[in-house]
Amino acid sequence: MLERFEALEETKRKRILEAAFHEFAEHGYEQASTNRIVKAAGIGKGMLFYYFENKESLYHYLIDYAIKMLDEHYLSKIDLTETDFIERLNKMAILKWKVFAEHEKLGNFMATVGLNMEEPALPQPLRSKIENMQAFFGKVMNDNIDHTKFRDDVDVQKAFDLIRWSMEGYRIELMEKFKGRKLTDIDMEPYWQDYYEYLDILKACFYKKGE
Structure with missing residues (x-):
């Protein structure tokens, strides 16, 4: 059945994915409605179940799809050789911005999945993928970081x-500000300038002088 969905024309497939990501992110698994999904996607309900056996199989597909997207466009590109913690997060933020600017609903969906691992019970392969992703983030936040840059009293x-x-708060604030607008129509230079000024303030607060 999933092969039928994968064979769909890209625009239609993306419309269904966006509608489903939004529905599960907004309402959680139990309260998510396939009626609302098909209405938002502009397809018949029978067509949705032509592609997916049931709501649960759709949910599992979305998780697997989101993990693959995050791995390809975000996780695999994180520079673990960068030992400056703020600079590493800066590079991650730029990557994340690009991914979530194009796939905002995917990001919201994965945030809810991480909070509701038991709803419904996930197949072990999917659970392992999520746990591996979480473990990788732990590695990103801690491994190969130069702690000597930080003030001794911090x-x-x-x-x-x-x-x-x-x-992360600044990224979320900008995403809300730009919701419904095309990023190509926005002059991002002032926002990036603000962002780098904030980074300088963070360094001044937590790093030793001259670091």
């Missing part, structure tokens, strides 16, 4: 959290 782990929250 709790490094708490500094990590504050820096990460600040950068």
